Amino acid sequence: MTALDGNAIAGMLQTAFGQDMTAAPGTCAGCGAASRLGQARVYRGAGTVLRCPNCEGVLMVIIENGGVMGIDAQGLTDLHVPW
Amino acid sequence: MARAALLRRLTWQTGTIVKIVTETARTRTIALQVPEWRGHRGGQHVDIRLTADDGYQAQRSYSIASAPSDAQVEITVERLHDGEVSPYLVDQLRLGDELELRGPVGGYFVWQDSPGGPLLLIAGGSGIVPFRSMLRHHRSIHSTVPVQLLYSVRTPEDLFYREELMRMATSDEIDISLTFTRTQPPGWNGYDRRIDREMLVESGWSPGADPLVYVCGPTAFVETAAELLVGIGHDPRRIRTERFGGIGENP
Ligand SMILES: Cc1cc2nc3c(=O)[nH]c(=O)nc-3n(C[C@H](O)[C@H](O)[C@H](O)COP(=O)(O)OP(=O)(O)OC[C@H]3O[C@@H](n4cnc5c(N)ncnc54)[C@H](O)[C@@H]3O)c2cc1C
Ligand SMILES: [Zn+2]
Helix, strand or coil, X not given: CCCXXXXXXXXXXXXXXXXXXXXXXEEECCCCCEEEHHHCEEEECCCEEEECCCXXXXXXXXXXXXXXXXXXXXXXXXXXXXX | CHXXXXXXXXXXXXXXXXXXXXXXXXXXXXXXXXXXXXXXXXXXXXXXXXXXXXXXXXXXXXXXXXXXXXXXXXXXXXCCCCCCCHXXXXXXXXXXXXXXXXXXXXXXXXXXXXXXXXXXXXXXXXXXXXXXXXXXXXXXXXXXXXXXXXXXXXXHHHCCCHHHHHHHCCCCCEEEEEEECCCCCCCCCCECCCCCHHHHHHHCCCHHHCCEEEEEECHHHHHHHHHHHXXXXXXXXXXEEEECCCCCCCC
């Protein structure tokens, strides 16, 4: 599967969070690296997986089903939502 | 008040096709009139959604090719022969047709008028699209930020925006290098190979100039370029990438 950037799913993230999230900084629970969601590596399959640009650990998984979105962000120790 | 504006939901809108320009044999620029467009920044994209008669939907992202100050929203789409969405956009759409879109989205891969150093833009194939928006913006605000663009395509027939780029290259601030990786124009004495370390060292700002770097194109192209850039000493935090997807050959 080929990777995209977190920026490529800006529309999905904005739908989920109500605002642009691509510049939002987060910290990887695996390696502690800080990055912006726009820099994550994104793999799309049945769900959308965001991986840490430093260690490739899973930061976030987004599942979309019939207009309902589920988000698992256990791979992030913190995420700065801009407001 | 500001908060209310921020929280406005991202909704699907309908745009009407008002202009179609053929860029290459496989590529068209489609201009849309979008009634409630709230403006964009160079480098952002839109999501386009197609709905079949049976309700099946397919969604893809396309960079915005027009400048923030342009009256219409333009996208430039390259047809992939086995693609689901791009052949429809390139071959089937007609003037007056409507298209569903949402955006602008993506606040990360944008350039407005960075005070932070010169700009280095690296495009592979259709990866030139967001740079057209940034460069148009650069021209319209008379920015003095110096820009170097390195644009890699397979053949002269694959160049997008040829005349516009040539015109932009006549300005003092914008310097454009092309590489034709498969077939070169007659008499060409410029680059004729895939981007490599030497090419980036010759035609791009050195790390010492502390440029802001944007790389865009098919995923494999972007990854190669980003690795080369880090290899010659560019600060990874100053490199922004936009991978378009795809597997296979580099432009
Ligand atoms: C943020 C963003 C901005 C984009 N901007 C543009 C743009 O300005 N212009 C543009 O033409 N495209 C752009 N793309 C790519 C676009 O979203 C689609 O992926 C592309 O049009 C192919 O869609 P399709 O449905 O025709 O092909 P699909 O049915 O999705 O794929 C068909 C085949 O082509 C391969 N493929 C998919 N995408 C690519 C690709 N980009 N390059 C090479 N092979 C690929 C697939 O692996 C598959 O084998 C952008 C992508 C992203 C993420
Ligand atoms: Zn990590």
